[in-house]
Amino acid sequence: MEKLTFEELPQAVTQLHEKLVTIERLLLSISNDPQPEADKLLTITETAEIIHLSVPTVYGLVQRSEIPVCKRGKRLYFSKLEVTNWIMAGRKKTTDEISAEAVAYFLKPSRRRKQ
Numbered sequence: 001m002e003k004l005t006f007e008e009l010p011q012a013v014t015q016l017h018e019k020l021v022t023i024e025r026l027l028l029s030i031s032n033d034p035q036p037e038a039d040k041l042l043t044i045t046e047t048a049e050i051i052h053l054s055v056p057t058v059y060g061l062v063q064r065s066e067i068p069v070c071k072r073g074k075r076l077y078f079s080k081l082e083v084t085n086w087i088m089a090g091r092k093k094t095t096d097e098i099s100a101e102a103v104a105y106f107l108k109p110s111r112r113r114k115q
Contacts, residue, residue, distance in 0.1 A: 039081040041070075047078040051087060 004012050047067075048055045061067040068082040093101075 039079055042078045042080055042083070044076050044078070047083055050080070050083060 042050065044055055044058055048058045051058070053061075058067065062069050062076060068079065068086055070077045070079070
């Protein structure tokens with residue numbers, strides 16, 4: 001480690017202060033970045049609120065195995081991430097998306113042998 005003279009001390013303190021300010025800015029920027037939300041287990045009431053359905057309707061979805069669910073004893077638990085993905089899986093395609101898929105299908109080479 002290099003020894004500082006008394007005359008070099010103010011410059012060293014200034015450099016140290018600048019480095020601390022830089023570290024503080026980095027830490028603040030990291031803490032302000034939105035962190036991905038951890039998966040959370042939901043009760044049937046919380047799930048019904050999130051998907052805007054009544055509790056009996058959610059029980060019906062569970063009975064018909066239409067919604068992802070975990071069961072422990074008599075309790076039902078829902079993964080927030082799985083429920084969100086389940087909702088997104090029911091997304092209908094736009095007319096433009098359907099047209100693009102149709103064009104891609106017809107432009108794809110045929111697998112049948114040409115005679």
